Amino acid sequence: MPTALPPDYSDRVYAGVLGKLIGVYLGRPIEGWSYRDVLSKIGLVNYYVHDRRGVELIVTDDDISGTFAFLRALDDHPHAGRQLTAEQVGQTWLNYIIDNKTILWWGGMGLSTEHTAFIRLQDGIAAPRSGSAELNGRLVAEQIGAQIFIDGWAMVAPGDPDLAVSLARRAASVSHDGEAILAAQVVAAMEAQAFVERDLNKLFDVGVSYIPKTSIIYRVIDDLRAFRAKTDDWQRAMTEVVEPNYGYDKYGGNCHVVPNHALIALALLWGDDDFQKSLMIANTCGWDTDCNSGNVGCLMGIKNGLAGIEAGPDWRGPVAERLYLPTADAGGCMTDAANVALAVENAGRRLAGRAPREPKDGARFHFSFPGSVQGFVPDKRWDAHGTTTVSNDAGRLAITYHKLALGRVARATTATFSPPEKLKVADAYKLICSPTLNPGQRMTSTVQADPQNDRPALLQLFLRHYDGADALVQVAGPSVELMPGDTHDMAWTIPQTGGQPIAEVGFEIRATGGASGAVYVDRLHWTGAPTVTLTRPQDGGTAWTRAWAEGVSSAGYWVPDYQYRVTQNRGRGLHMYGTRDWTDYTVATTVLPVLATAVGLAARVQGMRRYYALLLTTNADRRVVQLVKMRDVQTVLSEAPADWALGERGYAMSLTVQGTKITGTLDGQQVLTATDAVEPLKGGGIAIVIEEGRAHAGPIEVTALSQ
Numbered sequence: 001m002p003t004a005l006p007p008d009y010s011d012r013v014y015a016g017v018l019g020k021l022i023g024v025y026l027g028r029p030i031e032g033w034s035y036r037d038v039l040s041k042i043g044l045v046n047y048y049v050h051d052r053r054g055v056e057l058i059v060t061d062d063d064i065s066g067t068f069a070f071l072r073a074l075d076d077h078p079h080a081g082r083q084l085t086a087e088q089v090g091q092t093w094l095n096y097i098i099d100n101k102t103i104l105w106w107g108g109m110g111l112s113t114e115h116t117a118f119i120r121l122q123d124g125i126a127a128p129r130s131g132s133a134e135l136n137g138r139l140v141a142e143q144i145g146a147q148i149f150i151d152g153w154a155m156v157a158p159g160d161p162d163l164a165v166s167l168a169r170r171a172a173s174v175s176h177d178g179e180a181i182l183a184a185q186v187v188a189a190m191e192a193q194a195f196v197e198r199d200l201n202k203l204f205d206v207g208v209s210y211i212p213k214t215s216i217i218y219r220v221i222d223d224l225r226a227f228r229a230k231t232d233d234w235q236r237a238m239t240e241v242v243e244p245n246y247g248y249d250k251y252g253g254n255c256h257v258v259p260n261h262a263l264i265a266l267a268l269l270w271g272d273d274d275f276q277k278s279l280m281i282a283n284t285c286g287w288d289t290d291c292n293s294g295n296v297g298c299l300m301g302i303k304n305g306l307a308g309i310e311a312g313p314d315w316r317g318p319v320a321e322r323l324y325l326p327t328a329d330a331g332g333c334m335t336d337a338a339n340v341a342l343a344v345e346n347a348g349r350r351l352a353g354r355a356p357r358e359p360k361d362g363a364r365f366h367f368s369f370p371g372s373v374q375g376f377v378p379d380k381r382w383d384a385h386g387t388t389t390v391s392n393d394a395g396r397l398a399i400t401y402h403k404l405a406l407g408r409v410a411r412a413t414t415a416t417f418s419p420p421e422k423l424k425v426a427d428a429y430k431l432i433c434s435p436t437l438n439p440g441q442r443m444t445s446t447v448q449a450d451p452q453n454d455r456p457a458l459l460q461l462f463l464r465h466y467d468g469a470d471a472l473v474q475v476a477g478p479s480v481e482l483m484p485g486d487t488h489d490m491a492w493t494i495p496q497t498g499g500q501p502i503a504e505v506g507f508e509i510r511a512t513g514g515a516s517g518a519v520y521v522d523r524l525h526w527t528g529a530p531t532v533t534l535t536r537p538q539d540g541g542t543a544w545t546r547a548w549a550e551g552v553s554s555a556g557y558w559v560p561d562y563q564y565r566v567t568q569n570r571g572r573g574l575h576m577y578g579t580r581d582w583t584d585y586t587v588a589t590t591v592l593p594v595l596a597t598a599v600g601l602a603a604r605v606q607g608m609r610r611y612y613a614l615l616l617t618t619n620a621d622r623r624v625v626q627l628v629k630m631r632d633v634q635t636v637l638s639e640a641p642a643d644w645a646l647g648e649r650g651y652a653m654s655l656t657v658q659g660t661k662i663t664g665t666l667d668g669q670q671v672l673t674a675t676d677a678v679e680p681l682k683g684g685g686i687a688i689v690i691e692e693g694r695a696h697a698g699p700i701e702v703t704a705l706s707q
Contacts, residue, residue: 019301331579468539563698578685
């Protein structure tokens with residue numbers, strides 16, 4: 001029986017995701033500061049302070065990537081549903097985390113709680129034991145990470161705090177225990193109930209009903225609620241309640257949950273139900289500002305919706321919904337709040353027994369959420385003349401232009417790969433991504449000129465890819481002259497770029513005589529596998545090397561006779577490229593096994609532990625070629641003898657995935673075929689596979705099949 005969902009569920013999830021992003025971006029530049037440091041150096045944090053700190057606004061951050069990556073456990077274990085287990089969430093960690101590179105703060109065993117838990121998982125210790133205080137000690141187990149990753153579990157359980165708390169507890173136990181799990185349960189319960197309850201005190205009542213009255217987290221909230229009845233002064237609450245009783249001097253480790261949960265409660269209790277004031281308090285109080293501010297922003301976004309976010313300053317404009325999700329599913333890194341919110345919403349809809357929502361036939365850019373621009377911004381890098389504004393008009397991207405003339409054009413772009421400023425920036429959390437747009441793919445778009453435009457406008461699609469100097473080169477696509485009120489469907493098969501990754505796609509508008517007006521983009525879409533050669537570009541550069549997710553111990557890109565060198569010290573590693581929407585294609589290359597237990601080529605790669613692969617390996621001391629399926633555990637689909645040797649020559653390998661059929665060739669001969677009809681992997685990128693050794697490979701040919 002389907003479960004009822006709030007009528008505004010979609011928009012509330014979107015507001016929650018936006019609130020999370022805004023909170024994280026607001027707090028990140030002052031993360032770890034004390035209350036007094038913030039007051040003396042910044043003052044009250046009423047708006048973004050990244051520019052005052054000389055840092056970027058849009059950054060990679062574990063609060064964002066962990067929250068939305070670990071929620072994929074619901075998609076990856078669809079039969080589990082509401083009974084999703086801690087062990088299955090732990091398997092999701094192992095699939096999407098690249099050791100020492102993605103999602104987590106890699107502080108080391110016993111210092112980073114999440115790193116400690118990940119090592120346990122790698123060692124075969126399943127959740128929840130992987131995060132237990134019994135194994136890791138209470139101090140390590142009670143740090144903040146469970147709380148910062150928890151928002152998604154609440155957003156898939158609108159109005160159902162029982163479910164939210166149950167899911168949150170199991171997810172949190174992968175890495176945490178004790179008071180850390182209790183804090184996560186409180187946040188999850190309050191956020192889930194916030195879909196149907198506006199009274200903050202009632203939300204606190206719901207939150208604490210799920211934890212023991214003897215717990216520290218319960219006492220923190222109780223003390224602050226009692227103090228709130230005495231004073232409207234939040235700074236007194238900080239100096240008279242939190243600092244003397246729940247500060248870092250009382251609760252040690254790298255970042256304990258108790259002090260920071262206290263600041264979340266303080267910000268909500270004294271925030272006067274106002275998005276800006278609540279975030280101001282959460283950030284001005286200091287300590288783990290991005291984490292606390294992210295939780296507060298998400299809860300306030302859910303509770304008060306978009307109207308609450310928009311009641312203050314322009315929080316949304318500078319962000320433009322942009323976010324990075326660096327995981328082993330590298331093609332999912334470059335994304336936006338609308339697509340993330342849609343994924344969260346559809347996970348919630350499945351749990352409620354309802355069909356997923358697919359705006360505009362599943363278009364990648366659908367602009368269907370109120371105010372959504374999905375990362376599109378005026379092109380200030382190439383055109384800083386102020387001719388362009390970007391907004392949303394009734395579920396369409398509105399590109400408004402002013403006084404166009406010779407030499408003055410309007411451009412709006414969105415990123416499809418790492419922007420130039422990120423190539424050389426060493427963020428605390430690495431930006432690991434593959435381009436979402438590749439040569440050979442077919443792009444389509446529906447556009448319309450405003451009926452009130454004062455004259456015709458020439459609209460053109462374009463892309464920008466990197467060159468040998470790691471600069472961007474613009475490539476013009478198809479164009480159309482739009483008369484006022486005209487609607488037009490555009491299509492473009494993406495041209496080859498010589499191996500250079502595509503960084504941006506956009507729209508350019510040209511007109512004469514001081515023309516002003518607007519063009520609306522109803523949708524923009526591309527999908528399916530590309531037809532492309534992945535190799536070192538003739539003009540060189542380094543951007544192409546950043547297009548790979550290096551799930552190996554080390555990788556090199558300047559190898560004689562080959563383009564890629566991969567090394568794996570222990571276990572199996574994958575050197576990955578591509579996106580989840582690649583479905584039917586052939587991938588082919590030549591592989592030289594220098595030293596390896598197994599080496600080969602993978603397709604439909606969805607992370608470190610989900611893919612099909614054609615492998616040269618050994619079985620009972622016999623050299624064989626295998627066709628395998630990896631879905632958390634490996635299944636051999638087919639096997640044949642193979643006369644291969646280490647270090648002697650390269651072996652031409654190809655792997656074709658079409659529907660449920662998988663075919664492998666070795667040195668031009670079809671050697672293996674299999675049909676996988678039981679929970680097949682339906683899409684994903686490609687990878688070079690290496691197990692305990694070194695291999696060279698390349699160039700790599702990807703050829704799309706009819707889809």
